[in-house]
Amino acid sequence: MATQSNLNDRDASTLDRVRARLTPDEMTSLTSVVALWTLRIAFLLFITVPLYNAFRMSLTPLNELANPVLFPRHFHVENYVAAFDYGALQFVINSLAYATAVTILNLIVSVPAAYALSRYDFLGKNLFMFTLLFTQMFAAIVIVPGLFILANELGLRNTYVGFLLPMTAITLALSVWLLKGFFDSIGIEIEEAARIDGCSRLQALRQVIIPMSAPGVMTAGIFTFITGYSNFVLPLILFSDQGRYPIAVGIYTLLGGLNTPYSMMMAMTVIGIVPIMVIYATMQRYIVEGLTSGGVKA
Amino acid sequence: MPDQSDDGGYLRARERLLAGSRITTLRERYDLFPYVLISGVAFLIAVVYFYPLYRTFVFAFTDSTFQERGEFVGLQHFAEIFNNGFLEVLVTTAYWTFGAVSLAMLLGMGGALLMNRDFWGRKYFMGMILAPWAMPLAIAGFLWLTMFIGEYGFINKVILDPIPGYEPISFLGHDHALKSVIVARVWKAAPFALIIYYARLKAIPDHYYDAAKIDGAGKWAQFRYITLPELRQVSVIIVIVLTVWTTLIFDIVYVMTGGGPAGQTRILPVDIYVTMFGEASPALASAKAVTAVFFLSIVTVIYWKVGDL
Numbered sequence: 001m002a003t004q005s006n007l008n009d010r011d012a013s014t015l016d017r018v019r020a021r022l023t024p025d026e027m028t029s030l031t032s033v034v035a036l037w038t039l040r041i042a043f044l045l046f047i048t049v050p051l052y053n054a055f056r057m058s059l060t061p062l063n064e065l066a067n068p069v070l071f072p073r074h075f076h077v078e079n080y081v082a083a084f085d086y087g088a089l090q091f092v093i094n095s096l097a098y099a100t101a102v103t104i105l106n107l108i109v110s111v112p113a114a115y116a117l118s119r120y121d122f123l124g125k126n127l128f129m130f131t132l133l134f135t136q137m138f139a140a141i142v143i144v145p146g147l148f149i150l151a152n153e154l155g156l157r158n159t160y161v162g163f164l165l166p167m168t169a170i171t172l173a174l175s176v177w178l179l180k181g182f183f184d185s186i187g188i189e190i191e192e193a194a195r196i197d198g199c200s201r202l203q204a205l206r207q208v209i210i211p212m213s214a215p216g217v218m219t220a221g222i223f224t225f226i227t228g229y230s231n232f233v234l235p236l237i238l239f240s241d242q243g244r245y246p247i248a249v250g251i252y253t254l255l256g257g258l259n260t261p262y263s264m265m266m267a268m269t270v271i272g273i274v275p276i277m278v279i280y281a282t283m284q285r286y287i288v289e290g291l292t293s294g295g296v297k298a
Numbered sequence: 299m300p301d302q303s304d305d306g307g308y309l310r311a312r313e314r315l316l317a318g319s320r321i322t323t324l325r326e327r328y329d330l331f332p333y334v335l336i337s338g339v340a341f342l343i344a345v346v347y348f349y350p351l352y353r354t355f356v357f358a359f360t361d362s363t364f365q366e367r368g369e370f371v372g373l374q375h376f377a378e379i380f381n382n383g384f385l386e387v388l389v390t391t392a393y394w395t396f397g398a399v400s401l402a403m404l405l406g407m408g409g410a411l412l413m414n415r416d417f418w419g420r421k422y423f424m425g426m427i428l429a430p431w432a433m434p435l436a437i438a439g440f441l442w443l444t445m446f447i448g449e450y451g452f453i454n455k456v457i458l459d460p461i462p463g464y465e466p467i468s469f470l471g472h473d474h475a476l477k478s479v480i481v482a483r484v485w486k487a488a489p490f491a492l493i494i495y496y497a498r499l500k501a502i503p504d505h506y507y508d509a510a511k512i513d514g515a516g517k518w519a520q521f522r523y524i525t526l527p528e529l530r531q532v533s534v535i536i537v538i539v540l541t542v543w544t545t546l547i548f549d550i551v552y553v554m555t556g557g558g559p560a561g562q563t564r565i566l567p568v569d570i571y572v573t574m575f576g577e578a579s580p581a582l583a584s585a586k587a588v589t590a591v592f593f594l595s596i597v598t599v600i601y602w603k604v605g606d607l
Contacts, residue, residue: 050442176339
């Protein structure tokens with residue numbers, strides 16, 4: 001009891017000494033600095049702990065997961081070996097290939113469309129823009145019944161075309177909006193000068209406007225790539241051949257109630273996260289720019 | 299995002315001038331060029347959205363099978379889904395959307411305010427905090443599944459286990475499942491709200507606050523009368539987009555619970571999927587999708603009117 005109160009006394013006197021040395025204003029700013037940092041770190045933990053947990057579990061053997069351990073005791077790489085044996089590499093390659101194909105297809109059609117919306121007034125422009133916004137509101141799930149019926153009729157299930165076309169379509173609205181914003185910000189004088197120098201309209205677009213809006217094309221491309229990498233429901237319904245699954249669906253096939261190999265599943269999740277985090281880390285400037293320009297899906 | 303700064307109308311006048319010159323130099327009468335430019339996008343949207351949507355409507359309002367077009371049956375399928383618990387699905391969806399969107403916005407705004415002051419390492423903080431935005435939805439689901447699951451879950455095993463007298467919580471079981479999937483959605487959506495709020499906060503001119511300080515406004519008054527009003531418009535946009543995109547999320551919930559336990563997390567997208575592929579009933583799934591389209595149309599019109607896109 002005595003030591004306890006002694007401790008309290010000493011604490012109190014330390015606090016008093018600090019108080020005596022600081023003005024009231026400095027005292028409030030000290031408390032607010034502490035409070036702000038506490039909140040910042042709490043926020044950071046909320047965001048990062050699920051990622052850390054995936055990493056932790058991926059290095060722990062399944063039969064040791066029941067132990068309450070914060071740091072992995074040993075680096076059990078067998079989970080990763082098992083994940084690669086299951087086809088993790090194939091799934092990631094599929095995802096990256098789909099994302100690349102979707103990005104290329106998307107830019108081929110969305111760059112001209114955004115240019116038209118930025119530079120021309122034409123009959124039906126408003127309707128077209130409204131339709132685009134409408135499709136952006138759609139999550140893929142709403143058209144899934146109709147799309148499945150159509151793909152069945154045309155024999156396009158389990159084909160790359162039957163997957164890549166809808167996948168491209170659901171990414172169009174966003175890139176058209178982003179690109180239109182970039183084209184709007186480029187003065188029309190430059191194009192006029194190019195036209196006066198004898199460029200055709202298409203040449204002016206290809207040789208002057210697109211190079212000038214390279215950051216915009218980049219941003220639209222990154223967003224499309226991330227969406228293309230991420231999709232889950234379209235490949236889930238359209239592909240029946242496991243060799244064609246993207247990573248998200250590949251991981252999903254591991255889920256099986258009590259028999260789920262959680263360690264290996266988390267190893268596969270980590271493998272799936274790595275490419276997207278590399279892109280995110282290297283392209284952050286474009287991503288933040290695109291996000292704050294509005295209209296990006298969350 | 300509209301430009302709040304007052305430039306005496308100069309920018310607007312210049313824009314009008316430019317728009318005029320656009321018409322004289324680039325546009326020719328009866329010009330087909332813009333239509334050629336938009337044709338690719340128009341084609342893909344027609345094939346991927348409008349034709350399937352048309353087929354969905356046909357399935358919803360007629361007695362069709364995969365083989366042949368059936369008779370028009372009016373609202374029969376809709377009556378059937380509402381007799382079979384569709385209203386509960388809509389209520390669950392509303393709870394899920396409201397919970398996730400309001401929490402994501404609160405955290406996003408709070409986080410943006412925390413990040414707004416300059417501090418050591420802010421750049422890296424922001425970099426890490428925004429990471430969930432880039433994460434695939436399904437992967438967000440897997441990550442939170444392993445945070446929550448009973449036997450191995452991080453929260454039960456690592457956080458709660460050391461506490462004396464602890465009882466493991468069945469996060470994905472009865473009573474808690476819907477809240478748990480909402481947490482996963484908030485994790486994914488809050489960074490999005492945060493970055494939008496953050497950009498808006500950065501755009502508020504410092505002299506607003508300086509003027510308020512001279513007038514004797516305290517921290518709270520500055521927040522109440524400058525920051526909050528400045529964030530109002532952007533909040534409306536965030537509410538609309540997050541509402542739509544949260545309502546129609548499939549991946550997170552499907553991988554975490556599959557709609558269970560006992561339908562407690564059966565939100566609209568999961569319900570459409572299970573009806574279509576689990577119960578193999580395209581007519582009823584289509585009726586549900588049409589209901590979703592109806593909701594989407596209303597929100598799109600609101601968005602069109604509100605956002606100056």
